[in-house]
Amino acid sequence: MTIGWLTVLKMVPWGEVIENAPKVANGAKKLWQNVGKKPLPVAPIVPVPDTLGSEPPAVAALQAQMARLQVAVADLHQQMLVSSELIQSLANQNTQLIKRVEINRVRLLWLAAWVLGLTLALASRFF
Numbered sequence: 001m002t003i004g005w006l007t008v009l010k011m012v013p014w015g016e017v018i019e020n021a022p023k024v025a026n027g028a029k030k031l032w033q034n035v036g037k038k039p040l041p042v043a044p045i046v047p048v049p050d051t052l053g054s055e056p057p058a059v060a061a062l063q064a065q066m067a068r069l070q071v072a073v074a075d076l077h078q079q080m081l082v083s084s085e086l087i088q089s090l091a092n093q094n095t096q097l098i099k100r101v102e103i104n105r106v107r108l109l110w111l112a113a114w115v116l117g118l119t120l121a122l123a124s125r126f127f
Contacts, residue, residue, distance in 0.1 A: 014101070021098040028084075028091030035084040 018098050018102060021095050025091045025095045028088040031084050032088040035081055
């Protein structure tokens with residue numbers, strides 16, 4: 001199981017991920033700003049037609065269908081708001097993760113330089 005994860009992690013182009021992280025975060029922010037500003041469409045309440053009314057059944061059926069569609073649109077808009085908020089949250093987490101990875105990469109390079117320097121210093125003392 002571990003070997004599979006290591007293989008997958010080695011195949012990830014980390015340079016491109018780090019390079020594109022700010023673009024992803026900015027795109028998510030723009031999406032959230034665009035979607036978050038739009039008001040939730042309010043579905044007008046369509047009265048339920050009575051069967052004894054003067055309207056033909058076809059018009060009543062169309063009004064009922066329109067009411068159902070308006071409710072569906074309002075539901076989809078709410079789902080879009082939730083999804084865009086999730087995307088923004090994930091993009092922010094991704095940006096933080098990339099920053100931490102970059103910090104760890106720099107620290108690892110410094111540590112490798114220190115180890116190499118100490119190894120050379122110890123090797124020069126004994127040889």
